[in-house]
Amino acid sequence: MSVLVVFDIDGTLTDTVTLHRKSFHEVLISFGLPGLSPEVKEYKHHTDSNIFKEIYTSFRDDWTEEISKKFEEELARNIKEKFQNRISEISGARVFLEKLRSEGIPFAYATGSFYGPAFLKLKDCDLPLDAPLATASSFYERESIVQFAIEESNKKYSKQFSKTICFGDGIWDSKTARNLGLDFIGITEDHELLSKWKEQKIQHVFRDYSDYLSVLSAVLSFYPGKRI
Template sequence: MSVLVVFDIDGTLTDTVSLHRKAFHEVLVSFGLPGLSPEVKEYKHHTDSNIFKEIYTSFRADWTEEISKKFEKELALNIKDKFQNGISEISGAKFFLERLRSEGIPFAYATGSFYEPAFLKLKDCGLPLDVPLATASSFYERESIVQSAIEESSKKYSKQFSKTICFGDGIWDSKTAKNLGLEFIGITEDPNLLSEWKDQNILHVFRDYSDEFLILSAVSSFYP
């Protein structure tokens, strides 16, 4: 059976959720817009491109894709500046990706972040950069981002996948997997999210990647 593993980035592989939100808020304000709402679930799609467009078009009528590209560049610069204080991987993430590679299990990244900030985070944490990376720079919806990661992986690894397993740290990640009919493994310590996932009968949830054998067993449990 041919299996692909698709990882979200912020909060799933890199400990950068708060950093990203702070930077996003600051750049919104620098554009003369209201800041990021503390309740991100209110946005239609939990992606950088959609959230920025929703906020921008609610207050201005001159939207263009060039404005989005300018915002992405400013966001990347702001995030990179915050790297001076150091950023960390989610514990064990790098080793786990290396373990997947050693086991011959292909993987990819699919993130609601714009491309440049996502690439910077992966690079700064020393995570592999030679695998497909699908981002919100190309799509507004998470489903399209994940589908793109799968399609690019088929080209990269020269195979079709009979099973795709998504790793994520947010309710939007599990919903995306469900909408696409894909398997899901959660990475979180949030008690509210743990409870919500339990109610949804999501069986495999881990705090981090400290026990790679247990997580590999979870991945293997989706094999026939």
């Protein structure tokens, strides 16, 4: 059996959910638009590209992809200039990715963030930059982002994967995995989300990667007969 692990980034590998939302809000205001709604579930797809397009087209009728590209550039600049010193990993993330590699388990990134900010966060947290990276710069829907990460992994690792395990920190991550028929491991400290995942019978949820051997054991539980 060949297994691929696909990671969300914000809140899953990097502790950047709050700073990303704050920066996104600031750039929206600089574009003369209302800020980001605190209820992100109001948006059809939880991705930077879709949320920006939804807000923009609700107030203006001159939408183009070039406008989205400009927003992405400004968002990356804003994060770099105002928030870069606050970018940090979810505890143990780097060591865990290193452990996956030492076990020969391939992985990729699939994020609802635009490419520029996502790459900046990975780089600042010293996380591997050579793994496939699928972002909202290319797709509006999270399902398409994850599917692209898998396709790029097929090419990079020269194999077709019989199982894909998604790591995420939001209800949209587990929903995406379910929609695609993929396995899921949660990373969260949120008690409300923990309750929802328990109701959905999601078996593996961790606060972070501090106990990386337990997280690795959860990954290996998807391999018949393989344990650490």
